[in-house]
Amino acid sequence: MDFFNILTMVGGLALFLYGMDVMGKGLARASGGRLERILEKMTSSPWKAVLLGAGVTAVIQSSSATTVMVVGFVNSGIMKLTQATGIIMGANIGTTVTSWILSLSGIESSSFFVRLLKPVSFSPVLAMTGVCLLMFSKKDRKQNIGLILVGFAILMSGMESMSDAMKPLADIPEFAGILTLFSHPVLGMLSGAVLTAVIQSSSASVGILQALCATGAVSFGTAIPIIMGQNIGTCVTAVLSGIGASRNAKRAALVHLYFNLIGTVLFMAVFYLLHSILDFEFLAAPAGVAGIAVVHSVFNITATAVLLPFSGVLVKLVCLTIPESTESPVSEQEKDLKNLDVRFLETPGYAVEQARDAAVRMACISREALGRAVCLLDDYQEKELEKVFALEDRTDHYEDELGSYLVKLGSRGLSEKDSRMVSTILHCIGDFERISDHAVNVAQTARELHQKRMEFSRKAKEEIHVFSDALLEIVEMAVDVFADEDYEKASCVEPLEETIDWLNRKLKKRHVERLRAGECTIELGFALSDLTTDYERISDHCSNIAIALLQSETDGYEAHEYVAELRREDHPEFRKACREYRAKYALPDFGSHGKKTGG
Numbered sequence: 001m002d003f004f005n006i007l008t009m010v011g012g013l014a015l016f017l018y019g020m021d022v023m024g025k026g027l028a029r030a031s032g033g034r035l036e037r038i039l040e041k042m043t044s045s046p047w048k049a050v051l052l053g054a055g056v057t058a059v060i061q062s063s064s065a066t067t068v069m070v071v072g073f074v075n076s077g078i079m080k081l082t083q084a085t086g087i088i089m090g091a092n093i094g095t096t097v098t099s100w101i102l103s104l105s106g107i108e109s110s111s112f113f114v115r116l117l118k119p120v121s122f123s124p125v126l127a128m129t130g131v132c133l134l135m136f137s138k139k140d141r142k143q144n145i146g147l148i149l150v151g152f153a154i155l156m157s158g159m160e161s162m163s164d165a166m167k168p169l170a171d172i173p174e175f176a177g178i179l180t181l182f183s184h185p186v187l188g189m190l191s192g193a194v195l196t197a198v199i200q201s202s203s204a205s206v207g208i209l210q211a212l213c214a215t216g217a218v219s220f221g222t223a224i225p226i227i228m229g230q231n232i233g234t235c236v237t238a239v240l241s242g243i244g245a246s247r248n249a250k251r252a253a254l255v256h257l258y259f260n261l262i263g264t265v266l267f268m269a270v271f272y273l274l275h276s277i278l279d280f281e282f283l284a285a286p287a288g289v290a291g292i293a294v295v296h297s298v299f300n301i302t303a304t305a306v307l308l309p310f311s312g313v314l315v316k317l318v319c320l321t322i323p324e325s326t327e328s329p330v331s332e333q334e335k336d337l338k339n340l341d342v343r344f345l346e347t348p349g350y351a352v353e354q355a356r357d358a359a360v361r362m363a364c365i366s367r368e369a370l371g372r373a374v375c376l377l378d379d380y381q382e383k384e385l386e387k388v389f390a391l392e393d394r395t396d397h398y399e400d401e402l403g404s405y406l407v408k409l410g411s412r413g414l415s416e417k418d419s420r421m422v423s424t425i426l427h428c429i430g431d432f433e434r435i436s437d438h439a440v441n442v443a444q445t446a447r448e449l450h451q452k453r454m455e456f457s458r459k460a461k462e463e464i465h466v467f468s469d470a471l472l473e474i475v476e477m478a479v480d481v482f483a484d485e486d487y488e489k490a491s492c493v494e495p496l497e498e499t500i501d502w503l504n505r506k507l508k509k510r511h512v513e514r515l516r517a518g519e520c521t522i523e524l525g526f527a528l529s530d531l532t533t534d535y536e537r538i539s540d541h542c543s544n545i546a547i548a549l550l551q552s553e554t555d556g557y558e559a560h561e562y563v564a565e566l567r568r569e570d571h572p573e574f575r576k577a578c579r580e581y582r583a584k585y586a587l588p589d590f591g592s593h594g595k596k597t598g599g
Contacts, residue, residue, distance in 0.1 A: 005165045005168055006165070008161055008164070008165035009161070009162055009165035009166060011158075011161060012157075012158045012159070012160070012161025012162035012163075012164075012165055012211075013158065013162055013208065014158070015154050015155070015157055015158030015161060016154075016155055016158030016159055016161075016162060016204070016207060016208070016211075017158070017199065017201075017204055018154060018158070019151050019152065019153070019154030019155030019156070019157070019158055020061065020098075020151070020155050020201065020203065020204050020207070021151070022147060022150060022151030022154060022155075023061060023147075023148055023151030023152050023154075023155055024060060024061050024062050024065065024151070025147065025151070025413055026144050026145075026146075026147030026148035026150075026151050027059060027060045027061060027148055028060055028065070028346075028347050028348070028349070029140075029144045029147065029348070029349065029413060029414075029415055030141070030144035030145065030148065038052065038056070045086075046085075046086040046308055046311055047086070047308070048086070049083055049085070049086025049087045049089075049090060050086045050087070050089050050090035050093070050304060050308060051090060052086075052087060052090060053066060053070075053086065053087035053088060053089065053090025053091040053093075053094060054090035054091070054093040054094040055090075055094065056087075056091075056094065057090070057091040057093075057094025057095050057097075058094040058095075058097040059094075061095075061097070061098055061203060062095070062201065062203060063091040063092055063094060063095035063202060063203070063234060064200060064201060064202070064234055064237035064238065065346060065347070066087065066088075066091040066094070067088055067091055067235075067237065067238040067241075067253075067256050068237060068238055068241045068343050068346060069343065069344070069346070069347060069350075070084045070087050070088060070091075070252055071084075071238055071241045071242055071245065071249050071252045071253050071343060072241075072249070072341040072343030072344050074246070074248045074249045074251075074252040075245040075246045075248070075249030075252075075338075075341055075343070076338045076339045076341050077338055078339065081248050081251055081252060081255070081315055081318075082311070082312070082315055084252045084255065085255050085259075085311045085314060085315060086308065086311065088252070088255055088256045088259060089259060089303075089304045089307065089308055089311070090304070092231065092259075092260070092300040092303070092304065093297075093300050093301055093304055095202055095203050095234075095300070096293065096296050096297040096300055096301075098203035098206065098207065099203070099206045099207070099210065099292060099293040099296045099297070100293045100297070102156075102159055102206075102207050102210050102289065102293070103210065103289045103290040103292070103293040123152070123153040123156045123157060124153070126149040126150075126152055126153045127149065127150055127153035127154075127157075129146070129149055130145070130146040130147070130148070130149030130150035130151075130153065131146070131150060132146070133145055133146030133149070134146040134147065134150065140415040140416050140417060144415070155207075159207060159210075159211055162208070162211035163211045163214035163215075166211060166212055166214065166215050182222045182225065182226060183219065183221045183222040183225070184225070185225045185228075185268055185272060186225075187225070188222060188224070188225025188226045188228070188229060189225045189226070189228045189229035189232070189264070189268070190229060191226060191229060192205065192209075192225065192226035192227060192228065192229025192230040192232075192233060193229035193230065193232040193233035194229075194233065195208070195226075195229075195230070195233065196229070196230045196231075196232075196233025196234050196236075197233040197234075197236040198233075200234075200236060200237045201234070202230045202231060202233065202234035205230045205233065205234075206227070206230060206292060206296055209223060209226055209227070209230075209292055210289045210292045210293075213286070213287050213288060213289055213291070213292055214289060216286045217286070218286065218287050219283060219284055219285060219286060219287060220282055220283045220284075220285055220286075220287045220291065220295070221283035221284060222287070223287040223291070223292055223295065224271070224283075224295055225268070227292065227295050227296055227299060228264045228267065228268055228299065229264075231260045231263070231264060231299070231300070232257075232260050232261060232264055234260070235253075235256050235257040235260055238252075238253040238256045238257070239253050239254075239256075239257060241253060241343050242254070247322060247324070250322055251315075251318040251319065251321075251322050254318040254321060254322065255314060255315070255318050258314060258317060258318060259303070259307060259314060260303075262307065262314075263299070263303030263304075263306070263307060264303075266303070266306065267299055267302065267303060337358060337397070337398065337401045337402075339354045339357065339358060340354060340355065340358055340401060340402070340405045341354070342408070345408060345409060345412060348409060348412040348413065348414050348418060349415070349418060351405075351409050351412075352409065352414070352418045352421055352422060355402060355405055355406055355409060355422070355425055356421060356425060358398065358401075358402055359398075359402060359425045359428065359429055359432075359482070360479075360482065360483045361398075362394075362395055362398040362399070362402065362429060362432050362433075363428075363432050363478075363479045363482055363483065364479060364483075365391050365394050365395055365398070365436070366391075366395050366432040366433070366435040366436040366439070366475075366479075367435075367475050367476065367479050368391055369388050369391035369392055369395070369435075369436045369439040369440070370435060370436070370438070370439040370442070370471075370472070370475055370538065371472065372384055372387055372388050372391070372439075372443075373388050373439040373440070373442040373443040373446070374442060374468045374471070374472065376388070376442070376443050376446035376447075377442070377445075377446045377449075377464065377468070377531075378461075380446050380447065380449070380450040385443050385446070385447055388439055388440060388443040389440060389443075391436060391439075392436040392437065392439065392440045395432060395433050395436040396433060396436075398429065398432075398433070399429050399430065399432075399433040402425070402429050403426065403429065406422050406425060406426050409422055410422055420552045421552065423552065424548050424549060424551075424552040427544070427545075427548040428482055428544075428545050428548050428549075431541040431542075431544045431545050431548075432541075432545070434537075434541050435475065435538050435541050435542075438534040438535075438537055438538045438541075439538075441530065441534045442531060442534050442535075445527055445530050445531050445534075448527060449527060452523070454521075454523065454524055454527065456524060456528070457514070457519065457520065459510075459514070459519075459588075460511070460514075460520070460524075460528065462588050463507055463510065463587050463588065464507075464528075464531070466503070466585050466586075466587055466588070467500075467503050467504075467507060467532070467535055467585075468535075469585065470496065470499060470500050470503060470581070470584075470585040471500060471535050471538060471539060473496065474493060474496045474497060474500060474538075474539050474542045475538065475542055477489060477492065477493055477496065477542070477546075478493060478541075478542035478545045478546060481493065481545065481546050481549055482545055482549060485549065487549065487550060490546040490547075490549050490550050491546075491550070492577065493542055493543055493545075493546035494543055494546065494547075494574070495574055495577035495578045495580075495581055496539070496577075496581050497539045497540065497542060497543040498574075498578050498581075499578055499581035499582055499585060500535065500536060500539040501536060501539070502578075502582060503585060503587070504532050504533075504535065504536045506587055507528070507532050507587070508529070508532065510587070511525055511528055511529075
């Protein structure tokens with residue numbers, strides 16, 4: 001084996017690892033978070049959890065990614081530790097699919113149709129198809145498929161290059177001597193664990209072993225301990241993801257490690273005990289590419305079948321390892337944002353869904369803060385005022401955490417749809433936060449009226465009630481528009497916002513009339529002005545939210561142009577909607593001015 005063979009081997013290894021990474025990202029993007037949502041919801045029984053874990057891992061081609069995802073679920077409280085155990089076991093089975101795909105490279109036949117099954121035959125076609133999809137298609141779905149095809153083609157090319165470069169090793173006596181060392185169960189297991197821990201992918205390390213087996217110099221006696229070690233090494237990713245997580249998330253990572261450790265020890269103890277009695281002759285035979293896939297599958301399926309009935313014992317073991325302790329209570333803000341887990345950033349589609357769910361909760365908190373603040377105008381209570389302040393603090397925390405999370409998410413490989421959603425959320429969370437700020441202003445106005453023993457007149461109260469009803473409706477509408485992505489309802493926000501502007505002008509005009517008639521005081525006038533200004537600005541933020549959603553649907557347009565187009569005098573639908581809202585929220589007609597009773 002000369003210098004150029006080494007270069008070819010290194011280059012093949014680089015292509016293999018890169019291809020696996022590209023294919024995995026393409027598969028994750030194509031799933032759009034759907035696989036993660038299935039995992040989140042469908043784990044009602046241990047066997048179902050195993051099947052789901054196996055299925056999802058087979059699709060995304062990474063048991064490490066599945067396990068890290070599960071650690072995130074447990075950390076966020078979405079999933080219980082007992083549910084996570086079955087999925088982790090299933091992930092080990094799902095990862096064997098990769099080795100079976102790679103075993104296709106070992107097919108040998110003169111038949112035309114059989115030769116077509118070899119990756120070296122169909123990979124060029126997949127590569128060309130994938131490149132065409134990436135270059136000429138603008139649709140996310142087709143581009144994701146293209147990414148998967150190109151990644152698979154690169155992976156198989158790297159596999160072929162590694163296999164070809166390693167073939168001369170079979171003729172080197174020193175290489176055979178090194179392999180003999182690895183046939184020792186402990187040394188082989190350690191080497192497999194270290195290799196997998198370094199590259200953090202059992203699928204990739206099994207692929208490297210399969211490429212090595214193509215030389216014909218690797219026996220089953222050497223391969224089996226290495227495969228056992230690879231299952232232990234893949235736990236490193238999950239263990240690292242558990243650092244800094246909740247107690248249960250650390251336990252979930254430990255379940256993965258214990259499952260593979262116990263499974264490996266049991267399998268090797270039984271296997272080598274039987275070998276000492278029966279003397280397995282096949283251990284000296286060369287382990288082909290398909291043979292590695294068989295051993296890998298048999299071990300993982302057997303370990304799962306044996307240990308799944310004892311999953312409860314496994315959970316108790318990790319709970320003993322990481323016992324309960326007195327922890328500081330989790331704050332309300334931390335509970336609110338528990339699903340914004342950095343582990344989900346590895347599956348951007350699902351992370352976008354989690355961010356959107358958190359933004360919807362933020363919207364509901366802003367709506368609640370405003371509702372409580374408006375109620376204080378009629379029935380002032382100090383406890384309710386404190387609740388408004390607390391809700392506003394929560395929305396501030398939401399904005400900070402969501403903003404940081406979305407910035408991190410934006411740097412990931414997002415689909416066009418997810419990218420638009422991230423942009424929309426970023427626009428809207430600022431408006432929801434400002435709504436809660438204005439809710440605090442309304443509450444403070446109510447406190448000022450209460451402390452100074454001031455009270456609006458019957459006329460002013462009835463007018464404010466009408467104005468408040470219109471305001472609460474537009475806020476409710478904006479929250480629904482954002483939560484349901486209701487584009488039809490979004491177009492109804494602007495006419496109501498126009499009506500609220502009209503109400504604001506009418507209230508100010510009536511206030512001036514009462515002031516001239518001596519029916520209102522200057523101080524009450526200031527309070528009314530502050531109140532109507534906050535109301536009008538809240539409606540502006542609701543308009544911003546609706547426009548942000550419409551922009552995401554129509555691939556963007558200028559907000560000012562949209563509003564100007566709507567408010568044209570000859571826009572019949574907009575004018576009709578405005579007339580209907582004005583009729584609905586018409587201010588009461590008091591006729592002539594009554595006696596002086598206040599503002």
